[in-house]
Amino acid sequence: MRLKILNSGYGFGTKVLxxxxxxxxxxxxxxxxxxxxxxxxxxxxxxxxxxxxAMRGPSAWSVGDRELMAAFVSKMxxxxxxxxxxxxxxxRAYQDEAKVSxxxxxxxxxxxxxxxxxxxxxxxxLTREHAVNxxxxxxxxxxxxxxxxxxxxxxxxSAFNTTDRLAxxxxxxxxxxxxxxxxxxxxxxxxxx
Amino acid sequence: MLAEDKKRMAHTAVVTRVLEGDGRASRAGRRxxxxxxxxxxxxxxxxxxxxxxxxxxxxxxxxxxxxxxxxEDQIFELVVCAAIGQATRQYETALEALAEAMxxxxxxxxxxxxxx
Numbered sequence: 001m002r003l004k005i006l007n008s009g010y011g012f013g014t015k016v017l018x019x020x021x022x023x024x025x026x027x028x029x030x031x032x033x034x035x036x037x038x039x040x041x042x043x044x045x046x047x048x049x050x051x052x053x054a055m056r057g058p059s060a061w062s063v064g065d066r067e068l069m070a071a072f073v074s075k076m077x078x079x080x081x082x083x084x085x086x087x088x089x090x091x092r093a094y095q096d097e098a099k100v101s102x103x104x105x106x107x108x109x110x111x112x113x114x115x116x117x118x119x120x121x122x123x124x125x126l127t128r129e130h131a132v133n134x135x136x137x138x139x140x141x142x143x144x145x146x147x148x149x150x151x152x153x154x155x156x157x158s159a160f161n162t163t164d165r166l167a168x169x170x171x172x173x174x175x176x177x178x179x180x181x182x183x184x185x186x187x188x189x190x191x192x193x
Numbered sequence: 194m195l196a197e198d199k200k201r202m203a204h205t206a207v208v209t210r211v212l213e214g215d216g217r218a219s220r221a222g223r224r225x226x227x228x229x230x231x232x233x234x235x236x237x238x239x240x241x242x243x244x245x246x247x248x249x250x251x252x253x254x255x256x257x258x259x260x261x262x263x264x265e266d267q268i269f270e271l272v273v274c275a276a277i278g279q280a281t282r283q284y285e286t287a288l289e290a291l292a293e294a295m296x297x298x299x300x301x302x303x304x305x306x307x308x309x
Binding site for chain 2: 002043053147
């Protein structure tokens with residue numbers, strides 16, 4: 001990572017934890033984990049709380065749907081680390097890798113439910129153009145998506161528009177598929193806390 | 194509490210912490226990074242890239258800010274604020290658009306009772 005403190009600025013307890021994670025997962029500690037463990041009082045602790053609520057809190061969207069939204073938003077931001085991490089997690093949550101890759105390669109032709117497609121269209125515009133208007137929201141509502149579902153999708157979008165920026169600004173190392181697979185297992189078992 | 198309210202509150206807690214809590218960078222500096230406004234070079238370039246084109250951030254952008262006398266801990270905080278700021282503006286704009294779409298519906302239902 002571009003800041004030395006994010007590579008080596010950790011206390012003894014955190015270093016022990018990293019060694020433990022490394023031993024159990026047989027993968028290096030992902031930079032996403034290092035970021036939230038660096039001075040967690042400033043960013044990591046409150047951000048983990050928000051991300052957990054958005055990704056695993058009560059919602060009419062499934063965990064797979066929300067991981068797909070995270071992967072899709074990351075794709076719009078061209079954030080290699082988060083695309084890899086959340087593509088693997090969504091595929092594992094759905095037990096359907098083809099569905100996830102279809103959505104990421106062409107949202108319009110992918111075989112998914114219309115409410116999810118309409119929601120992803122709106123998230124795409126919001127992420128690319130930084131704004132959406134009432135007509136964009138009316139189109140999502142008209143597809144049968146509830147107000148609460150839209151709010152839930154916006155929380156996911158906000159969490160990943162934050163995380164994607166930090167991954168690229170700090171220069172997260174992008175590991176291979178085995179590491180993303182291990183990460184996906186962890187995120188589905190333990191969540192973001 | 195509604196699940197959506199819990200999400201909004203958790204988000205507000207993130208914003209409040211990074212802007213108003215203790216930090217190595219000044220509160221004014223963190224606010225400026227969050228707003229992506231009122232910063233001088235070379236910090237301005239780094240923060241604007243974080244907000245608008247994060248994949249374009251380079252080692253040189255970060256090195257230039259360090260060379261200008263900003264510590265790594267301060268850069269960490271300012272970059273975090275810039276990322277949260279941009280995502281928060283998107284989030285708030287979208288929630289306003291959603292609120293407008295909900296009330297707009299009601300307005301059009303009553304349109305016939307209230308001719309211009």
